[in-house]
Amino acid sequence: MTKPRYHNLEMKCLAFVYVSERETCFTSQSFAKFMEGESVRHILIAVGNPHANGQVERFNQVFTPILAKLCDVPEKWNRIMGDVEFSLNNTCCRSTGDSLSRLLFEMNQFGICKRRNMSSSQRVFQR
Secondary structure, rough: OOHHHHHHHHHOOOOOEEEEEHHHHOOOOOHHHHHHHHOOEEEEEEEOOOOOOOHEEEEHHHHHHHHHHHHHOHHHHHHHHHHHHHHHHHHOOOOOOOOOOHHOOOOOOOOOOOOOOOOOHOOOOHH
């Protein structure tokens, strides 16, 4: 992995378990070494099997409409994906009263996402 991409991973919370389809980019030895080096358990599932990947499909039901609403040019959806991810990970869940980041990592997510309405003092994570 290149240095800038790895730096981006360092700035965000890295998962303990990563579920992906059996595509060549996820089955390569270099990706396996990277995951092992970061102590991330990598689970491979069958390609195109929504039953095996139900949690991801459920998340995509929320994620996709938000991207469609916020992106003026459909071909440039990747430019706002970080902001959408940050918002979803740090939005307070009505049923638990806490954010996904706080429930999983006991802290709010922090990173290099450009959050337009936050000052630099608000971007620091809280314990």
